[in-house]
Amino acid sequence: MQDKISMGLNRTGLKASPLIADELLEQFDLQDDVPAPAIDVHALRRxxxxxxxxxxxxxxxxxxKGVFGAAKEALSGNRMHVLLDKLGERLAYERAGVRLYEAMLDKIVDAPDLPPGLTIQALREIRDDEAAHFALLSDAIERLGGDPTTQTPCADVTGVQGLGLLQAMTDPRTTTAQGLQTLLAAERIDTVSWELLVSLVDGFGHDDLASEFSRAYARELEHEERVRGWLAAAVNERAFGEPEPKSS
Structure with missing residues (x-):
């Protein structure tokens, strides 16, 4: 498999410039005599x-339907808007997941070689699952009387968090293995978040949603395991020139 990462002229470390490094470390020693800055950073942030x-x-x-449902939950001490916020979060994340897998497909389309098991068809299957989960969440919000086109607070925050993943994936310098590392980070967040969502809808007594979301959670666990396997094979091939040995 073609590897863009190789040994080269990397001078970012201190050991690459020992004389200048010594001068820099001496400056750190002098910092002990410098009075603390006048600005209290913690107070400023507060x-x-x-x-x-x-x-x-x-x-x-x-x-x-949504009004009556929210009122019924409120009488039980439950806050329906919290559930709708988390549903909006997963909706936004699944939409971003589709885009992330589309970007990965674009990254590998011209790759001369891929780690064992990684195929365009396999990536498309996961992308289609992400799209199906988006549709499932959109329908769930509708069934609870919400508006799936709303960007809730948690959806807003998760969108910002996902920007780094998409930027890493679409960077033309990143390799297939680095793309897989990005997918694995995204999938790990996804599985933990689906697990939380299943618990949340179960707490609200929505057994039908809990069952549907449990199936989606199981699929996300499969995604994570498949991506982890591809990444392990890619890293092993780069390091040792052969795929990861299969465990017995």
Whole structure:
């Protein structure tokens, strides 16, 4: 498999410039005699937090069914808007997941060789699962009387978090193995978040959603395991020139 990573003229480490490194470390020693900065960074950040507006809000139910459902939950002490916020989060993440796998497909389309097991068809299957999970979540929000087109606070935050993953994937310098590492990070977040969502809908007593979401969670676990296997094979091939030995 073609490997873009090789030994070269990398001078980012201290040991590459020992004389200058010694001078730099001497400056650190001198810092002990320098008075503390006048600005209290922790106090400054606390002031920003106190003045900050919330990331967003969850709108009221978009239908009479939603209004009655939220009122019923409120009588039991449950907060339906928390569930809708987390559903909106997963909806946004699954949409981003489709885009992430599309970017990975684009990355490997011209790759001369791929790690064992990794194929365009296998990636497309996972991408299609992500799209199916997006549709499942959209339908679930509708069934609870919400609006799936709303960007909830948690959806907003997860969108920002996912930007780094997409940037790493679409960077033309990153390799297939680095793309797989990015997918594995995304899948790990996804599996843990689906596990939490299953527990949440179960707590609200939505047995039908809990069953459907449990199946989606099982599929996400499969995604994570497959990507982990591809990554292990890719790294082993780069390091030793052969795929990872299969465990007995």
């Amino acid at each position: 002031a920003y937090r106190e003045d900050a507006e919330p990331v967003g809000s969850v709108p009221p139910p978009a239908s009479l």
